[in-house]
Amino acid sequence: MLPIPAIEIPWWKKLLFLLLETLGFVAIATLVVLLLDQLISPLTLAVAPLELRELFKEWGITLLAVFSAAYLLNLFARRPGLAEMGFTTARLGYSLGTGLWVGSSILVLCFLLLWVGGWVQITAFLFEPPLFWGWLLFFLIQPLAEEIVMRSFLQAHLQHYFGPQVALLGAALVFGLLHAGNDAFTWLAGLEIVLGGYLMGQLYLHTQSIWAPFALHASWNFLQSTVLGFAVSGMNTYRLLQLDINGPEWLTGGEFGLEGSLLTVILLGVAIAYFKKRNREISPLPQA
Numbered sequence: 032m033l034p035i036p037a038i039e040i041p042w043w044k045k046l047l048f049l050l051l052e053t054l055g056f057v058a059i060a061t062l063v064v065l066l067l068d069q070l071i072s073p074l075t076l077a078v079a080p081l082e083l084r085e086l087f088k089e090w091g092i093t094l095l096a097v098f099s100a101a102y103l104l105n106l107f108a109r110r111p112g113l114a115e116m117g118f119t120t121a122r123l124g125y126s127l128g129t130g131l132w133v134g135s136s137i138l139v140l141c142f143l144l145l146w147v148g149g150w151v152q153i154t155a156f157l158f159e160p161p162l163f164w165g166w167l168l169f170f171l172i173q174p175l176a177e178e179i180v181m182r183s184f185l186q187a188h189l190q191h192y193f194g195p196q197v198a199l200l201g202a203a204l205v206f207g208l209l210h211a212g213n214d215a216f217t218w219l220a221g222l223e224i225v226l227g228g229y230l231m232g233q234l235y236l237h238t239q240s241i242w243a244p245f246a247l248h249a250s251w252n253f254l255q256s257t258v259l260g261f262a263v264s265g266m267n268t269y270r271l272l273q274l275d276i277n278g279p280e281w282l283t284g285g286e287f288g289l290e291g292s293l294l295t296v297i298l299l300g301v302a303i304a305y306f307k308k309r310n311r312e313i314s315p316l317p318q319a
Contacts, residue, residue, distance in 0.1 A: 045192035055107075056100045056184055063096035080165045082269075087169065094176040101183040116183040117241030126238040130246025133234070133302055138254050141294045150278025153260075162269035166257040174248035181206055181228065182235045182244055195236060203228035214265035215286035223290045224264070226299040227251070233306040255289050262288035 071088060105115050113119070145151040181202050189198035206228030207221050231244035256263035260272035265287045276283050284291035 049188060049192055052104060052188055056097075056104055059100035059103055060096040063099045064092055067092045067095060080161050083162075083165045083169055087172070090169065090173045090176055094172055094179070097176055097179045097184070101179055104184070116179070117187070117235065117239070118183075119240045121240065122238060123240070123242060126234075126240045126242035127246045129238060130231075130234055130243040130248075131250045133230070134247035134251040135254055137295060137298045137302065138251060138259065138289060140298060141289050141292060142259050144294060145278060145283060145292075148278070150276070150283055152275040152277075153272050154275050155273035156271065157273055158271060159269065163257065163271065166268050167253055170249050170253040170257070174252060175245050177206075178231070178241055178245045178248055181231070182241050186232055186235060199229055199232040199236070202232050206231075210264055213287070215262070215291070216265060217280075217285075217287060217291050219281060219293060219296065220264075220284070220287045220291035223292070223296045223299065226296060226303060227290070230299055230303050230306065233303065233310060236310050237306055259289075262286055264288060264290055 071092060101116055102113075105111060142151070146153070185205060186198045186202040189201045193201075203225045207225035210216065210224045211221060213220075231247055234243035234247060235241065237243065252263050255261050256266070256268040256270065258271050260270040260274040261276075261284065262268075276285075280291065281293050283289075284295075289295050
């Protein structure tokens with residue numbers, strides 16, 4: 032059951048156990064990737080839009096690999112079951128709705144502020160159903176894979192050894208570092224991604240399930256890029272809204288997307304402060 036209480040052993044043993052578990056996670060995930068890559072190579076999704084086929088294959092394999100690694104590690108630690116990984120059905124609707132509402136409200140508010148201020152203008156509306164639904168499916172697969180790594184494995188294991196506050200900060204910093212190599216990365220974008228990772232960690236604690244951070248992550252990526260027409264973490268996608276962005280980079284996010292904007296940093300800070308207060312009142316939820 033989440034949250035996992037911190038264990039009482041010397042700090043160096045905690046670090047050693049965490050390192051061994053991390054190496055085990057990486058080893059299992061790598062083996063699964065190598066196996067699935069051979070099996071799936073001849074079966075590339077021919078029905079998917081051409082520009083998405085390799086992404087579907089890459090992230091579909093990644094999702095299966097990290098899920099397998101997290102599940103097997105939990106099984107080895109005598110914590111079997113999907114609920115131990117955050118895949119619980121308790122308050123499923125509330126968890127999904129909370130993540131969806133938090134992520135979409137921050138982005139829509141940022142977009143409206145930029146639009147009203149004249150820093151962003153809508154120049155065209157381009158709806159291509161195969162690309163629209165294809166990117167929606169991709170932004171369900173990719174965030175779930177990342178959240179399994181960040182929540183089911185990293186945050187849960189950090190919390191097991193060092194407690195919830197270290198787990199929140201540690202997972203957020205790792206989440207930020209994993210995006211440091213993205214195109215058009217800036218220090219402001221790095222700060223925003225760390226704050227976003229911290230907020231998703233808070234939602235993981237608040238709902239005690241993976242579904243809230245997953246919903247925030249998925250809706251954030253899809254809405255920011257495919258719907259509103261910005262880049263997402265420096266990656267360009269098909270865009271429903273065609274934009275003319277003429278504001279300063281620190282305000283609009285520039286080529287990195289809204290994640291590089293000071294507006295999202297401020298609003299994420301507000302959301303973090305809110306859930307920090309809410310998480311003080313957290314009570315354990317029953318396993319599904």
